[in-house]
Amino acid sequence: MxxxxxxxxxxxxxxxxxxxxxxxxxxxxxxxxxxxxxxxxxxxxxxxxxxxxxxxxxxxxxxxxxxxxxxxxSTNVTSFFREAAQWVWLEKYLPQMIASKREKKIRIWSAGCSSGEEPYTILMFLQKHLSDFESWDIKILATDISSKVLGKAILGIYEAKQVESLSQEIILRSFEKIRTPSGISYQILPILRDKVTFRLFNLVTDPFIFTNKFDMIFCRNVMIYFDEKTRNELIGRFSTILLSGSPLLLGSSESLTSNRETFKLIGSSIYQRL
Ligand SMILES: C[S@@+](CC[C@H](N)C(=O)[O-])C[C@H]1O[C@@H](n2cnc3c(N)ncnc32)[C@H](O)[C@@H]1O
Incomplete structure (x- = not known):
């Protein structure tokens, strides 16, 4: 070279x-x-x-x-059930969110989803904690700026070492074992994959045009490279499309330095839209 x-x-x-x-x-x-x-x-x-x-x-x-x-x-590093404390928090939050719903409809955005572990974790989490999971209309929008990681996310195929930290219960419920040239891999079941829409989307320059507001927005470990102005503008835009009372989840090393009138800290790097 x-x-x-x-x-x-x-x-x-x-x-x-x-x-x-x-x-x-x-x-x-x-x-x-x-x-x-x-x-x-x-x-x-x-x-x-x-x-x-x-x-x-x-x-x-x-x-x-x-x-x-x-x-x-930049980095595309990600994993299933990343930021463990947030999933514990979500377990407590979910019943209250469900109770407040008039329609059995959940809309979540995984913004900066990398190779798909985050949106699929959201579904594994809902599948485990919603007893009537099948009867809910659940749609996850999962976006990233990189078409390379999105290609992987759409396939939903992960190597054994990427799923080894998951419980057998989750593996059996959410994946099928498949044979690939590199050995045994695990593919997310169609019933979960069908609930995710993957899109190429630049969080800084693409317009926010959405038909529904979201019940949650995950934007974790994405804004680390952004300067303060860009971060604040993006958070401001998130506030316009997040339902009032709903959480915005950031990475554990990220926090809001402005937008205090629209967001309140309620968990570990979790902010509630006021
Ligand atoms: C470190 S990964 C985080 C993945 C996942 N959210 C997590 O926490 O595990 C950051 C992702 O943000 C994406 N990204 C960086 N800048 C972006 C932008 N301006 N618009 C959309 N995605 C972006 C990168 O391509 C990368 O896949």
């Missing part, structure tokens, strides 16, 4: 572009990270310089290169 240099003026171009496109603000210290993570991609594309790659990236109208670029500089 050829080692391509990233000049300061090239880094400045990427920094501005990435901020405008996805709200990620890169500090000067990130030069080495960008160079390291993107060198492989430049080599794959036979690009002679970062400037040439910048032109390629910014002229790609499909958005595919942007998705690859984001994947290269």
């Amino acid at each position: 050829v080692e391509i240099e990233l000049k300061p003026e090239e880094f400045a171009l990427f920094r501005r572009y990435i901020y405008e496109k996805v709200g990620i603000s890169l500090s000067d210290q990130k030069t080495t990270l960008i160079k390291g993570r993107l060198n492989k991609r430049l080599n794959q594309l036979n690009m002679p310089s970062f400037r040439a790659y910048y032109d390629y990236l910014t002229n790609d109208v499909t958005g595919e290169e942007l998705a690859l670029f984001i994947s290269a500089i």
Whole structure:
């Protein structure tokens, strides 16, 4: 692999572009990270310089290169039942949410869903705690900026080591064992997969046009790279599409620094829409 240099003026171009496109603000210290993570991609594309790659990236109208670029500089790390304390909190919250419903209809958004573990965990959780799960009209919207992770999420196939922390009860109820070239894997059952709509969606630039307000919004470990202004704007937009009294769940290292008039802290990185 050829080692391509990233000049300061090239880094400045990427920094501005990435901020405008996805709200990620890169500090000067990130030069080495960008160079390291993107060198492989430049080599794959036979690009002679970062400037040439910048032109390629910014002229790609499909958005595919942007998705690859984001994947290269951010992380898609996720897992089933991540942020354990929040699921304990949700167990207590669920009966009260169910009791307040006039229709047997639940709408939840997993914003920044990565490879699908989060939206499928929501369904496994509801399947376990709603005795009449089948009779509910449940729809999970699961979105991400990366088409690569969404492809994996749609298939819903996970390796044995990704499901090993789950109880046998959940594995039996939610997955089927399948044989893949790499060995035994586990695929989420169609009855659960059918309840999730996966969509490519940029949380910073795409308009929020939804027919229903949501009963919950999960946006966990997504805003870590965003600067404060972008974070606050996004939270403000979430407030317009979340039902009053409903929770917004963030990652455990994330918190709200503004929007206090619309959200109140009620659990570990869980905020209630007032
Ligand atoms: C670390 S993963 C978190 C996955 C899951 N929410 C969790 O907590 O396990 C962050 C995800 O956010 C996505 N992401 C980053 N910026 C985004 C943006 N502007 N719009 C939509 N998704 C974005 C990334 O592609 C990545 O899959």
